[in-house]
Amino acid sequence: MSTPQFAIAKFIPDMKRMEPRNFGVVVWNSGDCIGRFVGDDKARDARALAGLRIPDRTVYLQWIDYWRAQMGRPAIRLKTGVVVPRTEADFLSALCDTSLENFRLNSAGLLSEHVPASQTGAIAQSLYDELVVAPRSHDRSKEKEIDISETLRKETNKAIEASGLSEVPGFRRSYDWLCPVGDTLQHFKFHYAVHNTRPEAVLQKVNLHRQSSVNDAAFMFQAMQQQKYFGKDRCAAVVYADDADLKENDVYQSFKLMGGLSRLINVADESHAIREFGAMAI
Numbered sequence: 331m332s333t334p335q336f337a338i339a340k341f342i343p344d345m346k347r348m349e350p351r352n353f354g355v356v357v358w359n360s361g362d363c364i365g366r367f368v369g370d371d372k373a374r375d376a377r378a379l380a381g382l383r384i385p386d387r388t389v390y391l392q393w394i395d396y397w398r399a400q401m402g403r404p405a406i407r408l409k410t411g412v413v414v415p416r417t418e419a420d421f422l423s424a425l426c427d428t429s430l431e432n433f434r435l436n437s438a439g440l441l442s443e444h445v446p447a448s449q450t451g452a453i454a455q456s457l458y459d460e461l462v463v464a465p466r467s468h469d470r471s472k473e474k475e476i477d478i479s480e481t482l483r484k485e486t487n488k489a490i491e492a493s494g495l496s497e498v499p500g501f502r503r504s505y506d507w508l509c510p511v512g513d514t515l516q517h518f519k520f521h522y523a524v525h526n527t528r529p530e531a532v533l534q535k536v537n538l539h540r541q542s543s544v545n546d547a548a549f550m551f552q553a554m555q556q557q558k559y560f561g562k563d564r565c566a567a568v569v570y571a572d573d574a575d576l577k578e579n580d581v582y583q584s585f586k587l588m589g590g591l592s593r594l595i596n597v598a599d600e601s602h603a604i605r606e607f608g609a610m611a612i
Contacts, residue, residue: 334359334441334450335422336457339367339397340434341382341390351382352462354394356401356435357454358422362447363401366458367394393433400425479537482570485597486535490522493607500526507532509553518550521568524610529559531610533566533595536588538575544584551591565592566610572598 339354354367368382384390400406405415406424414424426435445453490496505523508515522533532554537543551565567588575581575598588594593610597603 333419334445334453335419336438336441336454337422337426337435338438338461339365340436341384342432342434343384350434353382353390355438355454355457355461356397356422356425357441357450357457358419358425359445359447359450359453361417361421362450363416363421363425364450364454365394365397365401366454366462368462390433393429397425397428397435400428478539478570478575479535482535482537482568482597485570485600485603486521486568489595489597489600489603490607493604493611495607495611498524498611500524500530505529505532507554509550510557511553516553518553520550529554531560531564531566533568533610535568536584538569538571538581538584538588541580541584544587548587548591562591563593564610566595566606567592568595568597568603570598571596 334357336355336357338352339356340350341353342350354365356363356365382390401416403416405413406421406428407413408424408427414420423437426437429435441453495501502523502525503521505520505525507518507520507523507529509518510516518532520532521535523529524531532550534547534550535543536547547567551562551567554560554565555562569585569588571581571585576585585594593606595603595606
């Protein structure tokens with residue numbers, strides 16, 4: 331009986347940076363070959379894939395389907411013409427050789443003990459939970475910040491264009507303003523603004539998962555309102571917060587804070603966002 335072995339499926343977004351993200355595992359055990367991949371348990375849902383930041387999810391799903399098809403074959407033919415039966419220990423290595431560039435299967439070693447064939451699926455699930463689902467909490471938090479920022483950027487730009495706000499005279503992307511604060515002049519940098527002879531509205535993307543983003547926006551909005559440039563309805567905090575986000579207490583508190591200081595535009599709700607951006611255009 332051969333020792334069970336496993337491989338890790340990795341996605342590499344940038345081949346120059348070579349910073350792979352695990353998205354699945356494959357276990358070979360005496361002829362049984364079983365894989366577990368991100369999205370399997372939720373019918374390959376978009377939210378499960380969001381953390382991988384895969385630009386073409388169709389390609390992702392094609393790779394999984396391809397590997398599953400290979401796992402089910404009685405043998406794999408290598409590029410050299412050599413045929414490796416699924417019953418041989420080299421089968422997993424042969425499967426790894428089928429991967430290319432951004433989507434890869436990397437052999438990760440042997441399991442410490444023999445397991446019955448009936449437990450192969452359980453072993454695959456255990457490895458998946460350890461190596462894919464449960465990264466270090468610091469890494470998971472940092473990755474979520476990055477993912478939300480990218481989603482926020484894309485959805486904001488889309489809604490602004492759809493609302494017609496970008497066509498308003500004086501609309502600006504990236505806006506600098508020196509605002510009096512106490513005895514000083516503070517340099518504020520907003521993501522968007524409407525400015526003709528003076529500032530008429532400012533809009534700031536706020537990542538509710540990043541406290542510094544929330545604090546910076548709150549400070550700038552309060553200062554602009556204290557100088558009586560305009561009221562809170564002309565200060566827009568642009569956020570992305572779905573139902574799952576708002577169940578996190580820190581995110582919910584930041585959401586409420588922004589709503590008290592500004593016009594809160596949640597681009598997770600596209601129709602709401604287009605309507606609110608349109609109101610800013612008036």
